[in-house]
Amino acid sequence: MSTHGKQKRLTTTTIRAMKGKERVVCLTAYTTPIARLLDPHCDLLLVGDSLGMVLYGMDTTVGVTLDMMIAHGRAVMRAVSHACVIVDLPFGSYQESKEQAFRNAVRVLQESGCDGIKLEGGEEMAETVAFLTARGVPVFGHVGLMPQLVNTAGGFRSLGHSQQEADKIRRDAAAVAEAGAFAIVVEGTVEPLAREITTSVAVPTIGIGASPACDGQVLVSDDMLGLFNDFKPRFVKRFADLSPLVSKAAESYAEDVRAGRFPGEEHTFQIRR
Template sequence: MSTHGRPKRLTTAAIRSMKGGERVVCLTAYTTPVARLLDPHCDLLLVGDSLGMVLYGMETTVGVTLDMMMAHGKAVMRCVSHACVIVDLPFGTYQESKEQALRNAVRVLQETGCDGIKLEGGEEMAETIAFLTARGVPVFGHVGLMPQLVNTAGGFRSLGHSETEAAKIRRDASAVADAGAFAVVVEGTVEPLAREITAALAIPTIGIGASPACDGQVLVSDDMLGLFNDFQPRFVKRFADLSPLISQAVESYATEVRGGLFPGQEHTFQVKRPAKT
């Protein structure tokens, strides 16, 4: 128990210790009310730069800024009492140098109170990951399909179909683990390769469009809750279909407002009359 009598939240060390044991449950969270609902059920909450597409209508994550990530990181941290919380470093905030990565990572940790940061990249980011972890910054790695590199990767597609691609992803995953990351996301990678990488690494693999053999799974919460009807990636299972429910609720609200049915007297404040003596 903590000094305030509340259970301690899961740490990055606790997530790492789940390798080969109970599966790590991870979802994205961007806001206080949603994080409050997810927290009791998740081991890890990721404040992902996917918020650029999910909340801001961007076509990719490239336009997300550090200030945006920190604002949403703070929102999530205001209500979490159980899950380990990781915040993405967005595109352009860590690739220039390991010193740049440290400055921005420290800022995120200090201003949000989160447990660690996530960055994309394999062999080319190993030196940076080692530099950060040696200085007290927990790092969540990300290999395979890397959304921040969509402009050079030829779009969003599954990877590992050729031996050249597969060998690169193997090297990337190994480099991230050897550099000191506590876990690694394996995204958009053919199933046999993701299974092989999971067996080879000493740290947990968190799959998204990868393999059921991964040590955990992550999805974008809005995808698995069915808040988008225009596109559903192959790797997404909709555990709810909230979009039509929200649409129906708003339609009912609009009908009642236009018809003068809402608000009713029970939704208004009446003048309180003094009690008779």
């Protein structure tokens, strides 16, 4: 099949090369319609395991499965023509061994068609990152606050306040970068530390609750769009407030149905004569 005239999407190599040159724009995407709207404006679309909380109402990301990630990765890939697409490996799908990580990463790449995978972890995952990248699997790292470790970390909170925490995050970022990750998410990390890490690693840092000095930024799209009235972390800026619009539209629809105003004649099919 000829690919002549087909627009080339950004790759993990492109993203890595943006370090120190231009900011990387990243948002989460879980569905085809949203991915289609975000794609022209983003360098990177992340099919994050945050979908467990955003789409499925889970309290944490721990219950997300590999099959869920592949299904949503496939949905996003149907929409994109510009952005590089990365899919999270969910909790339990890569921590056991580097071989397990490779098998499941290959499944994600083959079955979704995405460009690479993201996994959480620092020093303890460096060997796995190196194993994957040496075998053709692009890896997006993730240090600082790691949502998959919420049960051992004592909840969601910012990190790097103590010297011990800061030193650990520094070592984690260095280890993942040296192991071959093409970029690293730095999440929930105190600003001066995130800034320092950005200058010290050779690959782009993508901040979320980190620092404006990071090489790029990522937000959960539903947070950025204001689809949650009851939840607004400190690090989120709402660029729209869609929740009341959705609610109002549903209210207007309900009123029209109950009053017999919808559907009108223009919304029905008549017999052709």
